[in-house]
Amino acid sequence: MTTISFLLVLIGCLLQASSAFKIASFNIQRFSNSKVTDVDVRDILIQILRRYELISVQEVMSSDDTAIISLVRELNSATGSHYNLLISDHLGRSSYREKYVYIYREDIVKPTRWYHYDDGCEKCGADSFIREPFVAEFQSLTTDVKSFVLISIHTSPDYAVSEVDALFDAWEDAQQRLLMEDILILGDFNADCSYVTSKDWTRIRLRQSGSLQWLIGDEVDTTVSINTHCAYDRFVASGTGLLTAVLPNTAMAFNFQDAFGLSYDMTKAVSDHYPVELELHLDPQYSGEVFTTSPSLGVDGGSTNTVDCDCTGVNLTSCKGRCGAYSSDFPCHCNASCNKYSSCCLDYKSYC
Ligand SMILES: [Ca+2]
Ligand SMILES: [Ca+2]
Structure with missing residues (x-):
């Protein structure tokens, strides 16, 4: 190989590693094995996920992780990249439960600390969330902002107002616990239409705080249905490091029906939500350093605080x-x- 072609290959590798850094949040409606065994749905999911370096997925249904792990395995084989995944506890108050999953390009971004937010005593009905937020700190090599915290949430539609309000407590708790200000709260907030109306915002601390920026506005449609126009899926960010790293005008819903020219039925088979996405500013000094990747897929995110609580008071x-x-x-x-x-x-x- 000549020196010039070697340099071109090297530049190509660097470009591949650092051409963009996008974060997404995606409620893959009732994600289960049926969406992996349906090859058309699976391939569209892969085309969506490969756009991003870091994705928060909501509504992962089953207690065993084979479906989501096999999706990530297919994603890796289709892209040649090395994605891994951090998986939450199976969360809910009844037999209906969901998991949160972080999917991340393991060579350039990795989770360093994580926990489930302690939202109070479920046994007494005094807990704040049906699915408590799953919090993870990430270290990122290619971006200007070198570490940040993600807080994933899928609220209960019935209690979206009180749960979105309670995200303020989860945000304050994360700041104290991790000593981090650069925090992105992301997920399906159900924060629009009949679940959160315009008059509700005044009593939602997450919306009223001057320290937090809502990056997906109320006018955005994150729903696939032609009958609804609702900004359910959101990004809410804090911290100057993170806020200055978000590239202007990149926070938006990704309408994959239009982007991929899909039929309405095919789109609905993938999800009833569009992902929301944003892009982070890259570090111009990035040296090409990469993290060691793991031979196995699937990192156990641990479990909710199971310390027995009492209902005194x-x-x-x-x-x-x-x-x-x-x-x-x-x-x-x-x-x-x-x-x-x-x-x-x-x-x-x-x-x-
Ligand atoms: Ca709870
Ligand atoms: Ca819609």
Whole structure:
């Protein structure tokens, strides 16, 4: 090989490693093995995921991880890149549960610390989230901002207002716990249309805080359906390092139906959501250094705080701070269907 062609190959490798750094959040509606065994759906998912260096995926359904791991394996074989994945606990208050998954280009970005946000005592109905946020700090080689924290969330539509508000507590907790200000809260907030209306914003601290920037506006449509125009999926960011690293006008929904020229039915078979994406400024000094990649796929994200909590001081006959609470042990309930069964606590309407 001549020196010039060697240099071209080297430059090509560097360009491949550093041409862009995009982060996405994608609710892959009820993701399970059926979306991997359907080759058309799987290939579209791969075309979407390969656009990004780091993706937060929501609505991963099964307790075993074979479906999402096999998707990432296919992604790696299609792209020649090395993606790995960090997988949360199976989260929910009933038999219906979901996982959060971070998929990341392991050679240039890797998770360094992670945990499930401790959202209070589920046993007393005093916890804030149906699926507590999954928090992970990442170290990134190619970007200007060298480390940042992602907080993934998929809110309950019924309690989107209180859960989006409670993300403020998860954000403050992450700042204290990780001593980091550069934080991106991302996911399916259900923060629009009938779940969060314009009058609700005044009582949502995450929206009112001057320290946080909402990068996906209320006018954006993140839904595939032609019948809905809702900005459910969001990015909310803090910290000067991260905020200055986000390239202007890159935070948007990725309409993969238009981009790939898909039929409406094919698009809906992939998901009812578009991903939202943003791009980070690259480090002009990036030397080409890479992280060692792991021979195995799938990193266990650990589990929720299982330390037994007690209900001392919790008023089980009130819905104050207990929206969504349901258990056969409770004298009355605060969940969305309590009206139907005439089992609501007396103050349900004023709090939930
Ligand atoms: Ca919870
Ligand atoms: Ca729509």
